[in-house]
Amino acid sequence: MELPKLVVYGAGDNGREFAYRYKHEGLNRECEFVGFVDDHSGEGFLGYPVLGNSKDLPRLREGGVENIIVFLLEKPQTRLKICIELEKMGFKFPSSKSPYNNTGVNIGKGVYIHPTATFLGIGGQDIGDFSVIGPYVTVEGGVKTGKGVILSPYVCVHKGVSIGDGSVFYSRAICFPRVKVGKNCIVAPHGIVRKYLRDNGKIKSPR
Template identity: 25%
Template sequence: MFVLIGAGGHSKVVKDILIAGGHRVLGFLDDNRSETSFCGLPVLGKIKDLPTLIDSEDSLSFIITIGDNKKRKHMADELNQYPIRFGTAVHPQSFIGDNVHIGEGSVIMPFAVINADTFIGSHCIINSHAVVEHDCIVDSFVHLSPQSTLTGSVKAGEGVHFGASSCIIPGKQVGCWSIIGAGSTVIRDIPAFSTAVGSPAKIIKALEDGRT
Protein backbone atom coordinates (compact mmCIF):
# COMPACT_ATOMS: atom_id res chain seq x y z
CA MET A 1 0.00 0.00 0.00
CA PHE A 2 1.38 3.39 -1.04
CA VAL A 3 1.31 6.94 0.27
CA LEU A 4 2.29 9.71 -2.14
CA ILE A 5 4.19 12.70 -0.80
CA GLY A 6 3.04 15.72 -2.77
CA ALA A 7 -0.41 16.30 -4.23
CA GLY A 8 -0.12 17.89 -7.67
CA GLY A 9 -0.04 17.07 -11.35
CA HIS A 10 2.81 14.54 -11.12
CA SER A 11 1.10 12.71 -8.27
CA LYS A 12 -2.00 12.16 -10.42
CA VAL A 13 0.10 10.22 -12.91
CA VAL A 14 1.92 8.20 -10.26
CA LYS A 15 -1.39 7.29 -8.65
CA ASP A 16 -2.65 5.97 -12.00
CA ILE A 17 0.57 3.98 -12.56
CA LEU A 18 0.30 2.29 -9.17
CA ILE A 19 -3.36 1.43 -9.65
CA ALA A 20 -2.63 0.07 -13.14
CA GLY A 21 -0.02 -2.17 -11.51
CA GLY A 22 -2.54 -3.54 -9.03
CA HIS A 23 -1.40 -1.52 -6.02
CA ARG A 24 -3.52 0.32 -3.50
CA VAL A 25 -2.91 4.02 -2.88
CA LEU A 26 -3.95 5.12 0.60
CA GLY A 27 -3.71 8.84 -0.09
CA PHE A 28 -1.42 11.88 -0.08
CA LEU A 29 0.69 13.92 2.31
CA ASP A 30 1.16 17.57 1.39
CA ASP A 31 2.15 20.61 3.44
CA ASN A 32 0.46 23.04 1.04
CA ARG A 33 -3.04 21.60 0.73
CA SER A 34 -5.91 22.39 3.06
CA GLU A 35 -8.40 20.13 1.26
CA THR A 36 -9.32 16.77 2.76
CA SER A 37 -9.22 15.00 -0.61
CA PHE A 38 -7.34 15.23 -3.90
CA CYS A 39 -7.82 13.33 -7.12
CA GLY A 40 -10.42 11.07 -5.52
CA LEU A 41 -8.22 10.07 -2.57
CA PRO A 42 -7.81 11.48 0.95
CA VAL A 43 -5.17 14.03 1.91
CA LEU A 44 -3.86 12.27 5.01
CA GLY A 45 -2.09 15.25 6.50
CA LYS A 46 1.24 17.03 6.37
CA ILE A 47 4.81 15.76 6.57
CA LYS A 48 4.79 16.22 10.36
CA ASP A 49 2.01 13.62 10.51
CA LEU A 50 4.29 10.87 9.14
CA PRO A 51 5.10 9.26 12.52
CA THR A 52 1.42 8.82 13.34
CA LEU A 53 0.74 7.40 9.88
CA ILE A 54 3.64 4.95 10.14
CA ASP A 55 2.43 3.78 13.55
CA SER A 56 -1.08 3.17 12.25
CA GLU A 57 -0.09 1.13 9.16
CA ASP A 58 2.49 -1.66 9.08
CA SER A 59 3.10 -2.06 5.35
CA LEU A 60 3.33 1.40 3.84
CA SER A 61 5.61 2.36 0.96
CA PHE A 62 6.16 5.98 -0.01
CA ILE A 63 6.94 7.80 -3.25
CA ILE A 64 7.85 11.49 -3.44
CA THR A 65 5.56 12.79 -6.17
CA ILE A 66 7.20 16.17 -6.75
CA GLY A 67 8.21 16.84 -10.35
CA ASP A 68 10.94 19.42 -9.68
CA ASN A 69 14.25 17.59 -9.23
CA LYS A 70 15.72 19.94 -6.61
CA LYS A 71 12.53 20.03 -4.56
CA ARG A 72 12.29 16.23 -4.75
CA LYS A 73 15.85 15.90 -3.42
CA HIS A 74 15.16 18.43 -0.67
CA MET A 75 12.12 16.40 0.39
CA ALA A 76 14.10 13.14 0.30
CA ASP A 77 16.74 14.73 2.55
CA GLU A 78 14.03 15.93 4.94
CA LEU A 79 12.47 12.48 5.10
CA ASN A 80 15.76 10.85 6.15
CA GLN A 81 14.77 11.50 9.75
CA TYR A 82 11.85 9.08 9.47
CA PRO A 83 11.99 5.26 9.31
CA ILE A 84 10.10 4.97 6.04
CA ARG A 85 10.39 2.65 3.06
CA PHE A 86 10.32 4.02 -0.48
CA GLY A 87 8.69 1.98 -3.20
CA THR A 88 8.80 2.23 -6.99
CA ALA A 89 6.05 2.81 -9.54
CA VAL A 90 6.56 0.93 -12.80
CA HIS A 91 3.74 1.07 -15.34
CA PRO A 92 2.83 -2.38 -16.72
CA GLN A 93 3.05 -0.99 -20.26
CA SER A 94 6.68 0.04 -19.87
CA PHE A 95 9.52 -2.25 -20.99
CA ILE A 96 12.30 -3.12 -18.55
CA GLY A 97 15.22 -5.12 -19.98
CA ASP A 98 17.48 -7.71 -18.41
CA ASN A 99 19.76 -6.73 -15.51
CA VAL A 100 18.19 -3.30 -15.01
CA HIS A 101 18.44 -1.68 -11.58
CA ILE A 102 15.68 0.77 -10.57
CA GLY A 103 16.36 2.66 -7.37
CA GLU A 104 13.92 3.35 -4.57
CA GLY A 105 11.32 6.03 -5.13
CA SER A 106 11.72 6.04 -8.92
CA VAL A 107 8.80 6.21 -11.34
CA ILE A 108 8.67 4.54 -14.77
CA MET A 109 5.78 5.86 -16.86
CA PRO A 110 3.75 4.19 -19.64
CA PHE A 111 5.60 3.15 -22.81
CA ALA A 112 9.00 4.03 -21.36
CA VAL A 113 11.82 1.70 -22.43
CA ILE A 114 14.81 0.85 -20.24
CA ASN A 115 17.12 -1.60 -21.97
CA ALA A 116 19.63 -4.14 -20.68
CA ASP A 117 22.36 -3.51 -18.12
CA THR A 118 21.16 -0.04 -17.22
CA PHE A 119 21.29 1.57 -13.78
CA ILE A 120 18.52 3.98 -12.71
CA GLY A 121 19.16 5.73 -9.41
CA SER A 122 16.76 6.69 -6.65
CA HIS A 123 13.83 9.10 -7.00
CA CYS A 124 14.12 9.36 -10.78
CA ILE A 125 11.32 10.05 -13.26
CA ILE A 126 11.43 8.17 -16.57
CA ASN A 127 8.52 9.78 -18.35
CA SER A 128 6.11 8.53 -21.00
CA HIS A 129 7.79 7.19 -24.18
CA ALA A 130 11.27 8.03 -22.85
CA VAL A 131 14.04 5.62 -23.90
CA VAL A 132 17.09 4.66 -21.85
CA GLU A 133 19.24 2.39 -23.96
CA HIS A 134 21.64 -0.37 -22.88
CA ASP A 135 24.48 0.23 -20.42
CA CYS A 136 23.37 3.69 -19.33
CA ILE A 137 24.02 5.02 -15.83
CA VAL A 138 21.38 7.46 -14.58
CA ASP A 139 22.07 8.94 -11.16
CA SER A 140 19.42 9.85 -8.59
CA PHE A 141 16.84 12.65 -8.97
CA VAL A 142 17.09 12.67 -12.78
CA HIS A 143 14.02 13.43 -14.91
CA LEU A 144 13.71 12.21 -18.49
CA SER A 145 10.81 14.12 -20.01
CA PRO A 146 8.43 12.52 -22.54
CA GLN A 147 10.11 11.09 -25.67
CA SER A 148 13.62 11.94 -24.51
CA THR A 149 16.30 9.40 -25.47
CA LEU A 150 19.55 8.33 -23.90
CA THR A 151 21.33 6.12 -26.43
CA GLY A 152 23.81 3.43 -25.39
CA SER A 153 26.30 3.94 -22.54
CA VAL A 154 25.23 7.48 -21.64
CA LYS A 155 26.00 8.71 -18.11
CA ALA A 156 23.70 11.24 -16.46
CA GLY A 157 24.74 12.84 -13.18
CA GLU A 158 22.50 13.55 -10.23
CA GLY A 159 19.54 15.84 -10.83
CA VAL A 160 19.84 16.23 -14.61
CA HIS A 161 16.66 17.32 -16.40
CA PHE A 162 16.30 16.12 -19.99
CA GLY A 163 13.67 18.14 -21.86
CA ALA A 164 10.99 16.55 -24.01
CA SER A 165 12.31 14.91 -27.21
CA SER A 166 15.93 15.59 -26.34
CA CYS A 167 18.52 13.04 -27.51
CA ILE A 168 21.98 12.14 -26.20
CA ILE A 169 24.28 10.27 -28.59
CA PRO A 170 26.16 7.15 -27.39
CA GLY A 171 28.81 7.32 -24.72
CA LYS A 172 28.35 10.96 -23.72
CA GLN A 173 28.20 12.29 -20.18
CA VAL A 174 25.90 14.96 -18.79
CA GLY A 175 27.12 16.42 -15.50
CA CYS A 176 25.02 16.74 -12.37
CA TRP A 177 22.17 19.23 -12.15
CA SER A 178 22.41 20.22 -15.80
CA ILE A 179 19.42 21.00 -17.99
CA ILE A 180 19.10 19.77 -21.56
CA GLY A 181 16.51 21.78 -23.47
CA ALA A 182 13.52 20.26 -25.22
CA GLY A 183 14.37 18.95 -28.68
CA SER A 184 18.12 19.31 -28.14
CA THR A 185 20.72 16.85 -29.47
CA VAL A 186 23.76 16.35 -27.29
CA ILE A 187 26.85 15.28 -29.29
CA ARG A 188 29.55 16.16 -26.74
CA ASP A 189 29.91 15.92 -22.97
CA ILE A 190 28.03 18.53 -20.95
CA PRO A 191 29.69 19.74 -17.71
CA ALA A 192 27.86 19.90 -14.40
CA PHE A 193 25.45 22.75 -13.62
CA SER A 194 25.05 23.72 -17.29
CA THR A 195 22.08 24.52 -19.49
CA ALA A 196 22.43 23.31 -23.08
CA VAL A 197 19.97 23.81 -25.92
CA GLY A 198 19.77 23.32 -29.67
CA SER A 199 20.78 20.71 -32.23
CA PRO A 200 23.63 20.23 -31.76
CA ALA A 201 23.28 21.37 -28.17
CA LYS A 202 25.31 24.40 -27.10
CA ILE A 203 25.86 25.55 -23.55
CA ILE A 204 24.05 28.82 -22.86
CA LYS A 205 24.57 28.88 -19.09
CA ALA A 206 27.27 27.32 -16.92
CA LEU A 207 27.80 27.57 -13.18
CA GLU A 208 30.97 26.41 -11.50
CA ASP A 209 29.31 25.09 -8.36
CA GLY A 210 25.57 25.10 -9.03
CA ARG A 211 24.78 28.25 -7.06
CA THR A 212 22.16 30.55 -8.55
Protein backbone atom coordinates in the same frame (compact mmCIF):
# COMPACT_ATOMS: atom_id res chain seq x y z
CA MET B 1 -2.68 -9.87 6.02
CA GLU B 2 -2.57 -6.10 6.36
CA LEU B 3 -0.56 -4.40 3.64
CA PRO B 4 1.98 -1.64 4.43
CA LYS B 5 0.52 1.81 3.89
CA LEU B 6 1.68 4.09 1.06
CA VAL B 7 1.27 7.83 0.46
CA VAL B 8 2.12 9.89 -2.61
CA TYR B 9 3.83 13.25 -2.11
CA GLY B 10 2.37 15.50 -4.80
CA ALA B 11 -1.31 15.53 -5.79
CA GLY B 12 -0.75 17.02 -9.24
CA ASP B 13 -1.04 15.30 -12.60
CA ASN B 14 1.65 12.69 -11.90
CA GLY B 15 0.24 11.80 -8.51
CA ARG B 16 -3.24 11.50 -9.96
CA GLU B 17 -2.01 9.26 -12.74
CA PHE B 18 -0.42 7.03 -10.11
CA ALA B 19 -3.75 6.87 -8.25
CA TYR B 20 -5.54 5.89 -11.45
CA ARG B 21 -2.99 3.19 -12.26
CA TYR B 22 -3.11 1.88 -8.69
CA LYS B 23 -6.88 1.65 -8.71
CA HIS B 24 -7.45 0.36 -12.23
CA GLU B 25 -4.20 -1.37 -13.27
CA GLY B 26 -2.96 -2.88 -10.03
CA LEU B 27 0.19 -0.77 -9.75
CA ASN B 28 2.10 -1.21 -6.45
CA ARG B 29 -0.56 -3.48 -5.01
CA GLU B 30 1.99 -4.83 -2.54
CA CYS B 31 1.10 -1.66 -0.59
CA GLU B 32 -2.17 -0.04 0.44
CA PHE B 33 -2.36 3.43 -1.11
CA VAL B 34 -4.11 5.63 1.45
CA GLY B 35 -3.82 9.14 -0.01
CA PHE B 36 -1.73 12.16 -0.90
CA VAL B 37 0.49 14.68 0.81
CA ASP B 38 0.57 18.08 -0.88
CA ASP B 39 1.65 21.59 0.10
CA HIS B 40 -0.66 23.37 -2.34
CA SER B 41 -3.77 21.29 -2.96
CA GLY B 42 -6.36 19.98 -0.55
CA GLU B 43 -8.30 18.14 -3.23
CA GLY B 44 -8.15 14.37 -3.42
CA PHE B 45 -8.74 12.13 -6.43
CA LEU B 46 -10.70 8.93 -7.07
CA GLY B 47 -11.62 8.75 -3.41
CA TYR B 48 -8.04 9.07 -2.18
CA PRO B 49 -7.82 12.09 0.16
CA VAL B 50 -5.10 14.64 0.78
CA LEU B 51 -3.92 13.66 4.25
CA GLY B 52 -1.94 16.81 4.96
CA ASN B 53 1.10 18.76 3.83
CA SER B 54 4.83 18.18 4.23
CA LYS B 55 4.70 19.24 7.89
CA ASP B 56 2.38 16.29 8.53
CA LEU B 57 4.82 13.68 7.23
CA PRO B 58 6.37 12.93 10.66
CA ARG B 59 2.87 12.42 12.06
CA LEU B 60 1.95 10.09 9.21
CA ARG B 61 5.15 8.10 9.66
CA GLU B 62 4.52 7.75 13.40
CA GLY B 63 0.94 6.74 12.57
CA GLY B 64 2.08 3.73 10.60
CA VAL B 65 2.62 4.96 7.04
CA GLU B 66 5.80 3.20 5.93
CA ASN B 67 6.05 3.90 2.20
CA ILE B 68 6.12 7.03 0.08
CA ILE B 69 6.43 7.95 -3.58
CA VAL B 70 7.66 11.48 -4.24
CA PHE B 71 6.85 13.33 -7.45
CA LEU B 72 7.57 17.12 -7.19
CA LEU B 73 9.28 16.94 -10.59
CA GLU B 74 9.56 20.68 -11.15
CA LYS B 75 12.66 20.98 -8.92
CA PRO B 76 14.80 17.84 -9.23
CA GLN B 77 17.59 18.92 -6.86
CA THR B 78 15.11 19.88 -4.15
CA ARG B 79 13.21 16.65 -4.75
CA LEU B 80 16.35 14.55 -4.25
CA LYS B 81 17.11 16.30 -0.95
CA ILE B 82 13.53 15.70 0.19
CA CYS B 83 13.80 12.00 -0.64
CA ILE B 84 17.02 11.68 1.35
CA GLU B 85 15.47 13.46 4.36
CA LEU B 86 12.37 11.26 4.21
CA GLU B 87 14.57 8.18 4.14
CA LYS B 88 16.26 9.39 7.33
CA MET B 89 12.78 9.80 8.79
CA GLY B 90 12.20 6.09 8.23
CA PHE B 91 10.14 6.06 5.05
CA LYS B 92 10.64 3.33 2.48
CA PHE B 93 10.54 3.97 -1.26
CA PRO B 94 8.92 1.28 -3.42
CA SER B 95 9.68 1.44 -7.13
CA SER B 96 6.82 1.77 -9.59
CA LYS B 97 7.45 0.12 -12.91
CA SER B 98 5.69 -1.73 -15.66
CA PRO B 99 6.51 -5.43 -16.12
CA TYR B 100 6.71 -4.77 -19.86
CA ASN B 101 9.55 -2.27 -20.06
CA ASN B 102 12.35 -3.17 -17.68
CA THR B 103 13.75 -6.58 -18.63
CA GLY B 104 17.42 -6.66 -17.68
CA VAL B 105 17.31 -3.16 -16.21
CA ASN B 106 18.82 -2.56 -12.76
CA ILE B 107 16.34 -0.32 -10.94
CA GLY B 108 17.10 1.47 -7.67
CA LYS B 109 14.70 2.26 -4.85
CA GLY B 110 11.98 4.84 -5.28
CA VAL B 111 12.21 4.80 -9.08
CA TYR B 112 9.10 5.66 -11.09
CA ILE B 113 8.98 4.33 -14.65
CA HIS B 114 6.03 5.27 -16.83
CA PRO B 115 4.52 2.26 -18.64
CA THR B 116 5.12 3.86 -22.04
CA ALA B 117 8.88 4.25 -21.46
CA THR B 118 11.08 2.01 -23.60
CA PHE B 119 14.41 0.37 -22.73
CA LEU B 120 16.18 -0.80 -25.87
CA GLY B 121 18.68 -3.61 -26.26
CA ILE B 122 19.08 -6.57 -23.93
CA GLY B 123 19.37 -4.58 -20.72
CA GLY B 124 22.44 -3.23 -18.99
CA GLN B 125 20.81 0.02 -17.94
CA ASP B 126 21.22 1.19 -14.33
CA ILE B 127 18.58 3.60 -13.05
CA GLY B 128 19.61 5.29 -9.80
CA ASP B 129 17.53 5.71 -6.65
CA PHE B 130 14.63 8.20 -6.73
CA SER B 131 14.83 8.70 -10.52
CA VAL B 132 11.82 9.24 -12.78
CA ILE B 133 11.51 7.92 -16.33
CA GLY B 134 8.58 9.72 -17.92
CA PRO B 135 6.11 8.96 -20.71
CA TYR B 136 7.51 7.82 -24.07
CA VAL B 137 11.12 8.13 -22.94
CA THR B 138 13.64 5.95 -24.81
CA VAL B 139 16.70 4.65 -22.96
CA GLU B 140 19.24 2.63 -24.94
CA GLY B 141 21.58 -0.06 -23.60
CA GLY B 142 24.36 0.72 -21.16
CA VAL B 143 22.83 3.95 -19.87
CA LYS B 144 23.56 4.68 -16.22
CA THR B 145 21.90 7.38 -14.14
CA GLY B 146 22.72 8.68 -10.70
CA LYS B 147 20.19 9.43 -7.98
CA GLY B 148 17.18 11.66 -8.57
CA VAL B 149 17.55 11.95 -12.35
CA ILE B 150 14.41 13.04 -14.20
CA LEU B 151 13.82 12.18 -17.85
CA SER B 152 10.73 14.06 -19.02
CA PRO B 153 8.34 12.97 -21.79
CA TYR B 154 9.83 11.96 -25.15
CA VAL B 155 13.46 12.26 -24.02
CA CYS B 156 15.89 10.01 -25.90
CA VAL B 157 19.11 8.85 -24.22
CA HIS B 158 21.42 6.93 -26.55
CA LYS B 159 23.65 4.01 -25.61
CA GLY B 160 26.48 4.23 -23.12
CA VAL B 161 25.45 7.57 -21.59
CA SER B 162 26.05 8.32 -17.91
CA ILE B 163 24.01 11.00 -16.11
CA GLY B 164 24.95 12.41 -12.70
CA ASP B 165 22.78 12.88 -9.61
CA GLY B 166 19.96 15.40 -9.76
CA SER B 167 20.14 16.13 -13.48
CA VAL B 168 16.99 16.72 -15.51
CA PHE B 169 16.24 16.38 -19.20
CA TYR B 170 13.12 18.27 -20.21
CA SER B 171 10.72 17.12 -22.91
CA ARG B 172 12.14 15.90 -26.23
CA ALA B 173 15.76 16.48 -25.21
CA ILE B 174 18.36 14.15 -26.72
CA CYS B 175 21.71 12.86 -25.47
CA PHE B 176 24.22 11.50 -28.00
CA PRO B 177 25.89 8.10 -27.43
CA ARG B 178 28.59 7.62 -24.78
CA VAL B 179 28.35 11.17 -23.46
CA LYS B 180 28.96 11.89 -19.78
CA VAL B 181 26.54 14.31 -18.12
CA GLY B 182 27.56 15.67 -14.72
CA LYS B 183 25.54 16.27 -11.57
CA ASN B 184 22.68 18.79 -11.33
CA CYS B 185 22.65 19.53 -15.05
CA ILE B 186 19.64 20.97 -16.85
CA VAL B 187 18.84 20.17 -20.46
CA ALA B 188 16.05 22.39 -21.78
CA PRO B 189 13.19 21.15 -23.98
CA HIS B 190 14.49 19.94 -27.36
CA GLY B 191 18.06 20.47 -26.12
CA ILE B 192 20.81 18.26 -27.56
CA VAL B 193 23.79 17.04 -25.52
CA ARG B 194 26.58 16.26 -27.99
CA LYS B 195 29.61 16.16 -25.67
CA TYR B 196 30.68 16.09 -22.03
CA LEU B 197 28.55 18.33 -19.82
CA ARG B 198 30.20 19.27 -16.54
CA ASP B 199 28.45 19.48 -13.16
CA ASN B 200 25.72 22.16 -13.03
CA GLY B 201 25.92 22.55 -16.80
CA LYS B 202 23.01 23.79 -18.88
CA ILE B 203 21.91 23.14 -22.44
CA LYS B 204 19.47 25.64 -23.92
CA SER B 205 16.65 24.91 -26.31
CA PRO B 206 17.64 25.38 -29.96
CA ARG B 207 16.34 28.52 -31.58
